[in-house]
Amino acid sequence: MREPRNPALRIALLAASLAVWEAAVRVLRIPAFILPTPSQVGAALYRGTVSGIYLEHIWITLAETLLGFALGSVIAFVVGTALAASQSVEYYLYPFIVMFQSVPKVALAPLVVIWFGLGLTSKVVSAALIAFFPLLVNTVVGLRSADEDRIDLMRSLSASELQIFRMLRLPSALPFIMAGLEVAMVFSLVGAIVGEFVGAEAGLGMLIQSRNFSMDVAGEFALLFILAAMGLALNAILVSVRRRVLFWDPSQKAAANAASLKGGL
């Protein structure tokens, strides 16, 4: 049984909560540097958009996020494949992975900025570091998830290990890999912003900090809104890729997987 759903009610609820927020701030006379009203946030967002100041910083943060995502994902996929393929690779790399995994990657950001400077590179590295693990884990688990009967079938046809990898293990791993990519994308954005917080000349994270220093909390909220929209857009792209690539996966394991992982940060 499906409970009845009303889209109009959903929007009304959202509007009502904004109205309550607006009213509460005005009635309780909360100063704008503590909590601005939604209308002040809207105004700040409008001013920033018209002045064109956001655009340059959005591009920089977006570039950092996407480059970090690409770098982290490629390395995670390659390392994950090696781990899944060879027991001895797993044996020798395991201590490094456990050590690296137990460090909160966010805590490495100051070090990364010292090593790679205040420019784009340090943010890309910071994003890649955070994006790396979710995809690594999912690649290993995915490549090992191939059904035993299907492996037997391939072996009975005298398939080579490479053929089994290409024709069976890799497609079987795709739901896991797509889920890992979805998480890695969100994590990359986190990594880029954290890198900008530590030290940067440009980007949305840098802008948030400068708004913070000048107590422009409405401007800060406007930037948070932009970041949320960016996160949603990036996620939407991956979801549509997943739908295309995994048309054959009726369980959409990837969706459930990604959701549970994202909640973990």
Added chain:
Amino acid sequence: MGHSADVIAVKGLRKEYQTLRGTVLALEDIEFSVAEGEFVAIVGPSGCGKSTLLKILAGLVPATRGEVKLHSVSITGPRRDIGVVFQSPVLFPWRTVLDNVLLPIDVQGLGRETNRSRALELLSVVGLQGFEHRYPWELSGGMQQRVALSRGLIHNPAMLLMDEPFGALDAMTRESLNLELQRIWLERRETVLFITHSIAEAVFLADRVLIMTPRPGRITEHIPVGIPRPRGLDVISVPEFGGIVRRIRSHFNAKNGMEA
């Protein structure tokens, strides 16, 4: 038996497994052969080692002792000229029905284009014409198993191994697939080794039934089935059928969980 027309010849086959609690004897002194164009069924209860035997024949698992020969050549590993149909269809959900049938062709690099028409022909033999561009998850369990049968035959194997292929299907689908398998076999005369735990299915399909008893798995009797073909579903009421079924059942005690 044992002459050169045999497609498969098994002699003194023994299989032991090493477990934490010691050595388990799974198969002992298995001996049989299957002639060209013959349909042989092996019937036995769950856990009697039927699937282990099939994996040895498919070259997936090595025997501990004894020899298995396909056309007088020892089977030491997987071979290109054996087709296998497993209990579950084992289809690849990202491949269409046609591409699933062509999997052995892709793996063995036999040329997709030349085998495409053969695949379509096999699909029409199993009654799936028009379904070639569907995906496995769009088909019923019975239809999926027909795809698996086509895939087992596409590379023209010397021998088709079937491991309880209809065991997971409902009784009515199973009966109709038994009828179809007989029809296809009568048309093509493939050499088939069919493993099942259903006595009735074995007697219905086979020229010869091998009885396998458990712990350790042994083949205790060969029973020829002389009932003329094509056999219909009403063959159950033929006295000869009942006689053979009773004779087979006498080898198993009630607790072995055999189907009639």
